Amino acid sequence: MRECELTLRDGRTLFxxxxxxxxxxxxxxxxxVTLLPACDTIEQEAMFETLRQLVERGxxxxxxxxxxxxxxxxAIDSFLERHALVxxxxxxxxxxxxxxxxxxxxxxxxxPVMLALVGAYDxxxxxxxxxxxxx
Amino acid sequence: MNVQRLFASYERTDRSVIRPGETHFGFLDRTAIExxxxxxxxxxxxxxxxxxxxxxxxxxxxxGKDERQSLAAFWELYLHACMRAAGYGIDFHPHTPEGxxxxxxxxxxxxxSFYLEATIVGSSDAERGNAxxxxxxxxxxxxxxxxxxxxxxxxxEIPSSEPSIPRLKASIEGWxxxxxxxxxxxxxxxxxxxxxxxxxxxxxxxxxxxxAYPKRPEQRGHPSDSSIGFISSGAGWLxxxxxxxxxxxxxxxxxxxxxxxxxxxxxxxxLGMDGDTIDQALxxxxxxxxxxxxxxxxxxxxxxxxxxxxxxxxQVNRGVAGLLIGIRINPFRNPATIxxxxxxxxxxxxxxxxxxxxCWPTRRFGKDTGDVIDEPGVPPTELFGVPAGWLDEPYPxxxxxxxxxxxxxxxxxxxxFRANPTVRPGMEKLPKEVIEKQQQxxxxxxxxxxxxxxxxxxxxxTGELK
Numbered sequence: 032m033r034e035c036e037l038t039l040r041d042g043r044t045l046f047x048x049x050x051x052x053x054x055x056x057x058x059x060x061x062x063x064v065t066l067l068p069a070c071d072t073i074e075q076e077a078m079f080e081t082l083r084q085l086v087e088r089g090x091x092x093x094x095x096x097x098x099x100x101x102x103x104x105x106a107i108d109s110f111l112e113r114h115a116l117v118x119x120x121x122x123x124x125x126x127x128x129x130x131x132x133x134x135x136x137x138x139x140x141x142x143p144v145m146l147a148l149v150g151a152y153d154x155x156x157x158x159x160x161x162x163x164x165x166x
Numbered sequence: 167m168n169v170q171r172l173f174a175s176y177e178r179t180d181r182s183v184i185r186p187g188e189t190h191f192g193f194l195d196r197t198a199i200e201x202x203x204x205x206x207x208x209x210x211x212x213x214x215x216x217x218x219x220x221x222x223x224x225x226x227x228x229x230g231k232d233e234r235q236s237l238a239a240f241w242e243l244y245l246h247a248c249m250r251a252a253g254y255g256i257d258f259h260p261h262t263p264e265g266x267x268x269x270x271x272x273x274x275x276x277x278x279s280f281y282l283e284a285t286i287v288g289s290s291d292a293e294r295g296n297a298x299x300x301x302x303x304x305x306x307x308x309x310x311x312x313x314x315x316x317x318x319x320x321x322x323e324i325p326s327s328e329p330s331i332p333r334l335k336a337s338i339e340g341w342x343x344x345x346x347x348x349x350x351x352x353x354x355x356x357x358x359x360x361x362x363x364x365x366x367x368x369x370x371x372x373x374x375x376x377x378a379y380p381k382r383p384e385q386r387g388h389p390s391d392s393s394i395g396f397i398s399s400g401a402g403w404l405x406x407x408x409x410x411x412x413x414x415x416x417x418x419x420x421x422x423x424x425x426x427x428x429x430x431x432x433x434x435x436x437l438g439m440d441g442d443t444i445d446q447a448l449x450x451x452x453x454x455x456x457x458x459x460x461x462x463x464x465x466x467x468x469x470x471x472x473x474x475x476x477x478x479x480x481q482v483n484r485g486v487a488g489l490l491i492g493i494r495i496n497p498f499r500n501p502a503t504i505x506x507x508x509x510x511x512x513x514x515x516x517x518x519x520x521x522x523x524x525c526w527p528t529r530r531f532g533k534d535t536g537d538v539i540d541e542p543g544v545p546p547t548e549l550f551g552v553p554a555g556w557l558d559e560p561y562p563x564x565x566x567x568x569x570x571x572x573x574x575x576x577x578x579x580x581x582x583f584r585a586n587p588t589v590r591p592g593m594e595k596l597p598k599e600v601i602e603k604q605q606q607x608x609x610x611x612x613x614x615x616x617x618x619x620x621x622x623x624x625x626x627x628t629g630e631l632k
Contacts, residue, residue, distance in 0.1 A: 108611060109590055112604065117611040120618050122572045132181060133572065136565030140622045165182035 033150045039166045043143050045135075047159070049150035054084060061089020063144035066134045066159070068152050069095040069103035069123070079110050081148075086116060090146070092139040095123040096130030096155060128158050135162040170221050172213035172228070173206045181567075190498030191229050191236050201557045205501040208550065208557075209240075212247040220258055233498075238286045240497060241433040242270060244504070245284055245490075249273055251549045252525035264422035272426070278522030280427040280487060283417050287410045288435040303372075306331045311338050315347040315386045316378040329372045338376060341365050347380040354380065410434060411447045414474055418483040427487030427519040431509065434493050444491060448474045448512060449531075481516040488513040488521060501557040505546045525549060566626055573619045580612040 037045045046057055050068070065085055067078070082093070095104045104123035111119050122138065124130035134145065149155040178198040184190070194202050216224060227239035249256055255274035260281065262268065269281040307318070310331065318338070345363055353361035363378045380386075410432065417430045446452060450469030471478035474489075492509035508527055513520065515531045527543035547554050587605045 108608070112607045112611055115607075117607065117614055120615045122615075122619075123575070124571070128179065129568070129571070133565065133568035137568045137572075137622065140618075140625065162182075165180075 033153065033156050037160070037163055039135075039163055041166050043141065043145060043166075045145045045147065045159075045163050047147045047150050047156060050078060050081065050148050054081075054088070057088075057146060059144045062091040062139060062142045063089060063146055064092045064094065064134065064139035064142060065090050066094045066096060066130070066138075066145070066147040066149055067103065067107075068149045068155060069097035069100040070152070082107065082110060083114075085146070086111075086119060090119070091142065092120040092122065094130060094134045094138050095121070096127050096134070096149070098125055100125045100130065127155055128162075131155070131158040131162045135159070135166060170214055170218070172210050172225060178203070189229075189231055189236065190233060194498060195229075201501050204557060205497055205504075208504070208552065209243070209497070212243050215250050216243070216246065217258065234286065234288055237288070237433070237435060237496060237498070238284070241286055241431070241492070241495075242284045244492075244495065245282065245431055246271070248525060248549055249275075249282075251551070252544065254525075262421045263425050266422040267420055269421060269428070275522065275524055278427070278524075280429050280521045281421070281424060282429050282431055282490075283421075284431045284433070285413055285417055286433040286435055287413045287439075303329060303331070303334075303374075307334065307338070310335050311342075313339070313342050315381055316342050316345065316350075317381060318376055318378065329369045329374075333369065334367060334374070337367055338365075341376075342378060345378055347383075347386055350378065351380045407439070407443050407447045409436070410439065410444070411472070411474055414447075414486075414489060415483070418474070418486045424485060424519075427517070427521040428485055429487050429490055429511070429521055431490040432492070433495060433509075434491065435496055436494075439493055444489075444512065446470075446473070448489070448514075450476055475514055475516060483514070484516050484518045486514050487517045487519055490526060497557075505550070505552065505554070505557055508543060508546050511543075566623060569619045569623050573616055576612055576616045576619070580609060580616070583608060583612070 032049045032051075033047060034049065035047045037047070039045060044059070048055070048057065085093075093104075093107055095101075095107070097103075100123035104121050107121050111117065111121070120139070122133065124133055134147070138145070147156075147159055149159060173195055178196060180196050181198050184193040194206065197203075213221065213224065224239055224243060227235050228243070230236055246256060249271070252275070254276075257272040259268035259270065260272035262281075269283040271282040271284075273280055273282050311318070341363075350361075350363060365376045365378075367374045367376065414430055414432060418428070421428065450471060450473040452469065469476070474483055474486075475481060489512045490509050491512060493507060495503045495507045495509065497504050511521075511524060511526045511528045513528065513530045515533045523541075525544045528541040530539045530541070531537065532539075547556070583605075587608075589601055590604055590608075593601055593604060
């Protein structure tokens with residue numbers, strides 16, 4: 032599991048965490064955006080409790096990255112619509128590099144904080160950090 | 167000929183924008199952002215068309231850290247590509263009859279052959295320094311020189327160092343004190359502008375030309391706040407037009423007497439250059455001559471004396487057949503300019519060695535009438551064999567394209583859902599109105615997301631997001 036905290040050149044902060052305890056040590060002011068891994072192995076239902084907590088803390092956009100990104104995106108949309116949270120934006124990219132690019136450069140109108148719950152996926156972390164350094 | 171490539175062949179995935187300190191060529195070499203891959207393809211083709219012995223030097227200049235040199239190298243590559251596409255025979259760096267250097271190309275265009283010398287006009291650090299010095303000297307003359315009877319007209323040649331203001335002041339004031347304003351006025355009334363006293367002041371690389379204009383009698387006898395009456399800004403002090411004129415004049419004289427026409431190809435990479443400013447650099451600045459005939463004010467249009475084709479003493483640079491002028495053709499900043507902005511050949515009406523029709527658009531002038539005749543050339547797209555708009559792709563930041571991708575994906579999703587509204591799993595047995603409400607909520611959510619993505623793009627356009 033790779034966890035880190037990185038300040039980008041434009042002053043924004045990127046937190047990389049695992050899915051298991053994503054909110055540990057994550058005490059920041061809203062708004063922020065969250066990157067979620069969307070591989071076939073992800074237990075989507077198990078993540079919804081985490082999503083609820085993230086929304087409560089001020090997440091304005093969930094970005095799904097990986098081969099199952101579109102399906103996962105639809106599931107998150109369904110969860111949000113069920114809870115009348117239609118102001119929360121969701122986005123997806125099945126291409127991991129494209130997803131990381133979007134997450135770093137565009138998600139949520141570039142709020143000061145970004146949370147990436149991809150710590151268990153080395154490839155995604157590498158792509159994300161490469162993109163973060165390009166800012 | 168070996169087929170050489172300018173760019174290494176590998177799949178590029180880097181879509182980040184140009185980085186601080188990165189050269190434009192370095193960015194072009196690594197980026198996956200459209201239309202730069204197509205630009206690489208075009209430049210690679212042009213590069214492989216160069217003779218083997220020219221490729222190494224061309225590559226070195228293109229990839230160098232000096233952006234101005236890199237652009238100058240591009241300009242030569244571009245010209246070679248144009249001429250090769252037009253079927254011209256091209257020799258590099260030919261000998262000249264007097265052995266004074268080697269122009270860039272000797273061109274055989276069938277019915278005509280000519281030397282072609284390429285140059286660019288832009289603002290280097292040194293030129294920006296010159297402009298600062300120029301402004302300083304101009305302000306010093308204006309505020310320090312006491313001139314009770316005359317206003318001064320000024321023009322200047324290239325300053326590369328700062329002149330001595332006290333010496334300049336003493337020289338100008340001494341000269342003005344020797345002039346009799348009544349006599350100057352009488353000469354002016356009789357013979358016009360040519361009768362005004364002129365003086366050339368030189369120090370180091372400075373040459374300042376001064377013209378004394380007599381003040382009206384009631385204004386004489388005391389220094390005015392400002393001693394400068396006007397500044398020859400069209401072709402004198404180092405503004406963009408001045409830089410253009412100086413750059414071309416240097417090239418015009420560089421090779422001595424030639425046995426074929428000389429065409430100078432100038433790439434102007436400065437703002438403010440257009441057909442009108444080029445016209446003024448070639449033929450003289452537009453002026454209105456004002457004179458008094460008794461109580462009558464007489465005004466007539468005229469041209470300034472410092473120009474590339476004409477001076478106060480008559481026609482100059484007659485060995486130059488014409489100027490091939492490209493305006494802001496800069497592929498590194500905007501690839502589309504290669505296809506959108508063809509250079510134009512401005513013929514010298516007084517040349518001793520005219521050049522025949524070429525592949526570029528042309529502008530000719532009647533010697534005496536001043537009539538302008540424009541002729542079209544071969545469009546760049548036709549010349550280079552690429553479709554119109556081939557390099558038109560805009561160059562937004564990577565994240566704008568990411569947002570556009572999200573918009574497209576979400577728009578498709580909402581269209582699909584409208585065409586085929588599905589029921590969320592687990593809701594199949596709920597009343598119809600509940601299902602319809604959920605479906606409306608689904609559409610509203612997707613539309614809200616699209617709206618948010620679009621708002622973020624708008625914020626970028628208005629500068630709110632960077």
